[in-house]
Amino acid sequence: MADVAREAHVSGQTVSRVSNGRDNVDAETRERVLAAMHKLGYRPNSAARALRTGRFHSIGVIMFTLSSFGNMRTLDAIAIAAADAGYSITLIPVPHPTLGEVSVAFDRLSEEAVDGVIIIVEAHLLDESDVVLPAGLPVVVVDSTAADRYPMVDTDQAHGARLATEHLLSLGHRTVWHVAGPERSYSATHRREAWESTLRAHGADVPPVLVGDWSSESGHEVGLELARNPDVTAIFTANDQMALGVLRALHEAGRAVPGEVSVVGFDDMEESRSFWPPLTTVRQFFGEVGRLSVEELLQEVESGERGGSTLVATELIVRESTARPPA
Amino acid sequence: MADVAREAHVSGQTVSRVSNGRDNVDAETRERVLAAMHKLGYRPNSAARALRTGRFHSIGVIMFTLSSFGNMRTLDAIAIAAADAGYSITLIPVPHPTLGEVSVAFDRLSEEAVDGVIIIVEAHLLDESDVVLPAGLPVVVVDSTAADRYPMVDTDQAHGARLATEHLLSLGHRTVWHVAGPERSYSATHRREAWESTLRAHGADVPPVLVGDWSSESGHEVGLELARNPDVTAIFTANDQMALGVLRALHEAGRAVPGEVSVVGFDDMEESRSFWPPLTTVRQFFGEVGRLSVEELLQEVESGERGGSTLVATELIVRESTARPPA
DNA sequence: CCGTAGCATGTTTACGTGAACATGCGCCAG
DNA sequence: CTGGCGCATGTTCACGTAAACATGCTACGG
Numbered sequence: 001m002a003d004v005a006r007e008a009h010v011s012g013q014t015v016s017r018v019s020n021g022r023d024n025v026d027a028e029t030r031e032r033v034l035a036a037m038h039k040l041g042y043r044p045n046s047a048a049r050a051l052r053t054g055r056f057h058s059i060g061v062i063m064f065t066l067s068s069f070g071n072m073r074t075l076d077a078i079a080i081a082a083a084d085a086g087y088s089i090t091l092i093p094v095p096h097p098t099l100g101e102v103s104v105a106f107d108r109l110s111e112e113a114v115d116g117v118i119i120i121v122e123a124h125l126l127d128e129s130d131v132v133l134p135a136g137l138p139v140v141v142v143d144s145t146a147a148d149r150y151p152m153v154d155t156d157q158a159h160g161a162r163l164a165t166e167h168l169l170s171l172g173h174r175t176v177w178h179v180a181g182p183e184r185s186y187s188a189t190h191r192r193e194a195w196e197s198t199l200r201a202h203g204a205d206v207p208p209v210l211v212g213d214w215s216s217e218s219g220h221e222v223g224l225e226l227a228r229n230p231d232v233t234a235i236f237t238a239n240d241q242m243a244l245g246v247l248r249a250l251h252e253a254g255r256a257v258p259g260e261v262s263v264v265g266f267d268d269m270e271e272s273r274s275f276w277p278p279l280t281t282v283r284q285f286f287g288e289v290g291r292l293s294v295e296e297l298l299q300e301v302e303s304g305e306r307g308g309s310t311l312v313a314t315e316l317i318v319r320e321s322t323a324r325p326p327a
Numbered sequence: 328m329a330d331v332a333r334e335a336h337v338s339g340q341t342v343s344r345v346s347n348g349r350d351n352v353d354a355e356t357r358e359r360v361l362a363a364m365h366k367l368g369y370r371p372n373s374a375a376r377a378l379r380t381g382r383f384h385s386i387g388v389i390m391f392t393l394s395s396f397g398n399m400r401t402l403d404a405i406a407i408a409a410a411d412a413g414y415s416i417t418l419i420p421v422p423h424p425t426l427g428e429v430s431v432a433f434d435r436l437s438e439e440a441v442d443g444v445i446i447i448v449e450a451h452l453l454d455e456s457d458v459v460l461p462a463g464l465p466v467v468v469v470d471s472t473a474a475d476r477y478p479m480v481d482t483d484q485a486h487g488a489r490l491a492t493e494h495l496l497s498l499g500h501r502t503v504w505h506v507a508g509p510e511r512s513y514s515a516t517h518r519r520e521a522w523e524s525t526l527r528a529h530g531a532d533v534p535p536v537l538v539g540d541w542s543s544e545s546g547h548e549v550g551l552e553l554a555r556n557p558d559v560t561a562i563f564t565a566n567d568q569m570a571l572g573v574l575r576a577l578h579e580a581g582r583a584v585p586g587e588v589s590v591v592g593f594d595d596m597e598e599s600r601s602f603w604p605p606l607t608t609v610r611q612f613f614g615e616v617g618r619l620s621v622e623e624l625l626q627e628v629e630s631g632e633r634g635g636s637t638l639v640a641t642e643l644i645v646r647e648s649t650a651r652p653p654a
Numbered sequence: 655c656c657g658t659a660g661c662a663t664g665t666t667t668a669c670g671t672g673a674a675c676a677t678g679c680g681c682c683a684g
Numbered sequence: 685c686t687g688g689c690g691c692a693t694g695t696t697c698a699c700g701t702a703a704a705c706a707t708g709c710t711a712c713g714g
Contacts, residue, residue, distance in 0.1 A: 011694045046440040048670035050374035072399050079420040089418040093406040113373040216601035245601045274543035274572045338664045375700035
């Protein structure tokens with residue numbers, strides 16, 4: 001900066017003013033400074049700036065392995081929304097979802113140069129974790145239920161599960177079987193509860209729940225079981241990947257989809273429309289979730305006002321994996 | 328820090344030494360300082376530290392939309408490898424893969440607090456872009472070919488494509504059709520070239536190339552065309568998602584897989600084993616690519632030594648979508 | 655018994671920036 | 685004509701840290 005000041009025959013303070021786009025600089029002086037900055041290849045030092053202002057213009061994101069489709073889409077939206085607001089994203093990975101790892105991530109967090117944090121971690125770990133997040137650091141929780149402690153943004157899981165279940169019932173199925181996600185997942189629990197309450201509200205029987213781990217492979221395993229049961233005519237799986245496994249199991253068992261069995265997924269991943277048959281599913285608006293969580297966080301960072309919880313609605317996408325039950 | 332020093336009756340410098348784990352501090356003093364740090368909830372200020380040391384302990388990652396399966400896996404591995412080395416990841420998203428956006432990202436980069444950058448962007452954009460990366464900033468390029476300007480780490484695309492093509496030929500297919508990725512993609516080009524040269528090496532005809540855009544939907548479109556052609560008995564698609572679309576098209580056309588037509592993909596995404604039928608494909612080791620790119624980058628950051636290019640081998644995963652051609 | 659080496663610790667300083675305050679000049683109202 | 689006001693610009697200083705150098709004490713060999 002000093003070099004630029006010398007080159008442009010001004011003081012460092014004036015360079016700073018130009019660099020920050022203040023308007024109380026004479027047009028001619030500004031030009032001279034800009035020319036000098038360009039000539040010398042000047043780049044503001046973000047560390048010094050952060051030290052002086054106390055703002056890092058960066059948002060931390062704590063998340064487990066990115067390999068979950070939904071997390072990735074959410075992260076993508078967060079990154080874009082943050083960039084639009086002039087913030088960058090600092091990833092704080094948690095390689096294994098154990099309590100210890102989460103604690104380590106939180107600890108590391110306190111030394112990270114971030115103005116706020118978005119946490120995309122199963123809530124039960126948050127609850128069990130006695131590690132305290134650095135005080136005064138704004139936090140937004142996604143896909144979880146720590147709403148009592150922090151603002152939360154999430155897909156309206158219950159709404160989606162109800163849409164899926166009611167769609168199948170309205171086609172004439174007597175009841176709907178459910179392939180749930182892992183017990184410890186809050187979103188899996190929400191979907192399962194909404195499925196169950198929807199069945200009860202319509203006076204349908206509630207069949208036993210089959211539990212997977214979100215993977216297509218686990219969907220295949222429980223799908224083999226469902227395929228053997230001739231009573232099963234409608235299946236709601238808690239995500240699209242498990243639906244893929246269920247479809248494969250049904251094909252292997254020679255049960256026609258949707259002729260004999262209808263299947264509905266959850267997520268609407270890009271590939272779902274190319275499943276065989278194309279999958280009827282509940283679309284989640286991950287982009288919206290990411291956008292809103294950044295909005296919420298930045299509001300707290302910049303104005304100190306803390307918002308409440310926000311749920312993002314879902315949409316049922318009807319494709320070709322659902323039909324009326326066999327006569 | 329001053330508060331901690333006062334609390335522990337030592338100088339700030341001693342606090343700094345404890346904070347950095349230097350060993351030239353008396354055990355008793357260290358205990359006293361640690362106690363004071365804990366009591367006061369002291370957290371080192373990373374901005375000041377970065378200002379003083381010139382190191383940010385952060386790696387920038389420039390990438391397009393995360394929604395590509397492979398990029399995500401790579402990013403995940405980068406994040407974990409970086410965390411292991413004590414670095415965090417700063418994401419610099421490029422919402423749209425246009426020249427302008429890339430320039431903006433590079434510009435933004437120069438103000439980011441990073442010690443080095445990993446670029447996961449189609450190389451043709453790098454080549455066309457006249458934006459100069461900040462001089463002196465270590466760069467590693469992934470999934471691209473700017474090897475002449477920067478070290479590169481990538482999957483051995485040609486090796487994988489050869490494995491896939493030879494697998495089909497060795498099953499007895501007269502030739503292999505290819506569904507390529509977009510023309511401007513270097514990895515798509517490499518796979519296509521290797522497929523073609525493998526066919527030639529084996530004296531097989533080279534059928535016309537069909538081009539998709541990596542999406543399962545585009546795979547479905549070109550798949551419909553292939554399904555109509557009775558000469559087609561073996562298809563190598565440039566990624567698994569397009570293979571999914573091709574499978575769907577073949578099902579719709581009533582052509583048995585692998586009875587009439589064999590299909591091989593590329594990537595080995597988690598879902599591929601649950602396709603119908605489970606997909607024979609070329610596995611990419613994204614984790615290895617990510618790990619190596621961090622290793623290469625940090626070597627340059629910390630020792631100034633710049634390495635060369637590294638290719639990561641692939642592995643053919645034979646499942647149930649390939650068989651001998653019909654008699 | 656003294657000189658010195660080695661070690662724990664303290665003091666000073668600079669990293670690059672922007673806020674706060676200071677300066678100097680031109681212009682306008684009284 | 686003069687006092688004061690507004691505006692562009694300059695000067696000073698502190699943000700929190702760690703490197704470089706300084707200090708003072710202990711221990712050990714000649």
